[in-house]
Amino acid sequence: MSDLEPVWSEYESPQYKSYTIYNFRTIPQIQNLSEEKQHEIEVVANVLPFKTNNYVVDQLIDWTNPLKDPMFILTFPQKRMLKTAHYKQMEQVMESGANRMEIQAVANNIRMQLNPHPAGQMSNIPQLKDGTRLYGLQHKYKETVLFFPSQGQTCHAYCTFCFRWPQFVGIDELKFASREIASLVQYLREHQEISDVLFTGGDPLIMKSTILSEYINALADADLPNLKTIRIGTKSLSYWPYRFLTDDDADQVLKLFESVTKKGIHLAFMGHFNHPVELSTKAVKSAIYRIRKTGAQIRTQSPILAHINDNAHVWAEMWQRQVSLGCIPYYMFVARDTGAQDFFGVPLVKAQRIFRDAYQKVSGLARTVRGPSMSATPGKIQVLGTVDIGKKRAMVLRFLQGRNPKWVQRPFLAKYDEKAIWIDDLKPFSGKKFFYTDELERILKKRSKAAKIAMGKKLNAKQAAKNHEIKFKERLEEQRIINKKP
Numbered sequence: 001m002s003d004l005e006p007v008w009s010e011y012e013s014p015q016y017k018s019y020t021i022y023n024f025r026t027i028p029q030i031q032n033l034s035e036e037k038q039h040e041i042e043v044v045a046n047v048l049p050f051k052t053n054n055y056v057v058d059q060l061i062d063w064t065n066p067l068k069d070p071m072f073i074l075t076f077p078q079k080r081m082l083k084t085a086h087y088k089q090m091e092q093v094m095e096s097g098a099n100r101m102e103i104q105a106v107a108n109n110i111r112m113q114l115n116p117h118p119a120g121q122m123s124n125i126p127q128l129k130d131g132t133r134l135y136g137l138q139h140k141y142k143e144t145v146l147f148f149p150s151q152g153q154t155c156h157a158y159c160t161f162c163f164r165w166p167q168f169v170g171i172d173e174l175k176f177a178s179r180e181i182a183s184l185v186q187y188l189r190e191h192q193e194i195s196d197v198l199f200t201g202g203d204p205l206i207m208k209s210t211i212l213s214e215y216i217n218a219l220a221d222a223d224l225p226n227l228k229t230i231r232i233g234t235k236s237l238s239y240w241p242y243r244f245l246t247d248d249d250a251d252q253v254l255k256l257f258e259s260v261t262k263k264g265i266h267l268a269f270m271g272h273f274n275h276p277v278e279l280s281t282k283a284v285k286s287a288i289y290r291i292r293k294t295g296a297q298i299r300t301q302s303p304i305l306a307h308i309n310d311n312a313h314v315w316a317e318m319w320q321r322q323v324s325l326g327c328i329p330y331y332m333f334v335a336r337d338t339g340a341q342d343f344f345g346v347p348l349v350k351a352q353r354i355f356r357d358a359y360q361k362v363s364g365l366a367r368t369v370r371g372p373s374m375s376a377t378p379g380k381i382q383v384l385g386t387v388d389i390g391k392k393r394a395m396v397l398r399f400l401q402g403r404n405p406k407w408v409q410r411p412f413l414a415k416y417d418e419k420a421i422w423i424d425d426l427k428p429f430s431g432k433k434f435f436y437t438d439e440l441e442r443i444l445k446k447r448s449k450a451a452k453i454a455m456g457k458k459l460n461a462k463q464a465a466k467n468h469e470i471k472f473k474e475r476l477e478e479q480r481i482i483n484k485k486p
């Protein structure tokens with residue numbers, strides 16, 4: 001793949017402009033799509049979050065054939081991202097002349113059926129020794145804690161596959177978010193085993209440098225000997241590289257990064273790239289260069305996604321480009337069991353084949369990457385390949401991360417299943433349970449109090465959506481009766 005011809009000149013300071021369900025029809029290139037396609041976008045966007053921007057639209061999407069273009073599919077909702085029944089349900093309510101609230105109620109009801117919190121995330125909510133529960137944190141693996149800063153719970157554009165979609169749909173009960181950096185510091189003092197804090201979202205780099213620095217400096221200045229690494233999970237390089245080039249506070253963000261690395265804390269920039277095209281503009285290359293100059297290291301990750309990157313050449317090219325730009329390929333993930341998984345999911349056997357074929361095509365420097373890995377309830381589980389044992393075929397798996405650190409690097413076998421797309425689809429090769437099943441149950445039970453409280457919030461949201469739906473049906477019925485009256 002050659003570099004993209006820049007549409008904007010190098011000397012321009014583009015202004016960010018977002019497009020959502022409310023204004024996407026004003027995008028000039030959209031006019032070439034049929035009314036039917038535009039309608040489909042609108043129906044799906046009422047359920048799954050939709051936002052794109054002028055950089056993605058003008059620089060990354062190939063509009064000669066948008067319906068097959070990976071960047072179009074990555075940011076514009078597609079009909080098949082919803083189950084047929086859900087699509088019809090939403091279409092029907094839209095066509096009934098329902099108001100925003102009523103559409104919202106139906107949308108919430110559908111959302112609740114899309115497994116909003118996969119991998120037992122609700123059981124990862126930690127608490128301080130005084131019993132304060134920290135809803136903007138998740139602590140699953142011993143050495144790493146996740147922090148969701150409130151102001152970072154949006155992104156420059158939304159990925160249609162996003163497993164964090166509940167952060168963006170306006171239901172507070174589904175959202176992880178915190179402004180309490182002091183609680184995070186206290187938690188780190190109470191948990192000396194934690195060495196890494198991951199700022200995540202949404203995209204923490206959507207925040208203005210003044211807000212971001214309040215969070216980061218509070219950590220960096222807290223004199224926490226156990227804190228070795230601050231990670232920032234972000235897709236800003238792909239969706240808005242001008243964050244590090246020409247935005248008002250671009251230089252301040254970079255100075256902040258530099259101040260962290262100068263303090264001897266490792267700053268790991270966890271960059272999400274789903275396709276090599278995202279690495280092809282002058283803007284992204286310059287942004288990568290400027291970030292690396294601060295002493296931060298850029299590691300890269302992406303899920304393997306049908307319709308976007310389920311091809312070994314695409315992955316090999318992406319890793320090669322990353323290495324030549326000085327980034328470190330880190331993870332190939334498996335699409336999670338939430339949201340539009342049916343549309344994006346790649347069977348585990350196929351994903352492993354693609355990983356292996358791509359891995360074989362790149363030099364040792366790109367072989368820092370691990371995968372395909374499922375971030376599942378027990379931990380991060382990698383599919384290593386398949387073996388024949390006697391007359392039976394088995395899938396070989398291992399933990400890269402586990403709720404119990406002792407599970408890590410321990411290989412185990414599952415029955416070969418060419419259709420399985422998630423660990424829950426797999427059966428142990430021998431016996432009735434995987435080696436970790438009983439212990440996992442015990443761990444989850446221990447955390448069940450936290451989970452129950454958190455689940456309570458989730459159920460309230462479910463009930464609220466249900467109530468909206470009941471009211472809406474009653475009103476439709478009333479309307480029908482009124483219409484029938486002579």
Ligand code: SF4
Pocket residue numbers: 154155157158159161162163164165201202203234235272
């Ligand atoms: S950038 Fe990350 S959090 Fe934001 S929509 Fe994409 S996957 Fe989700």
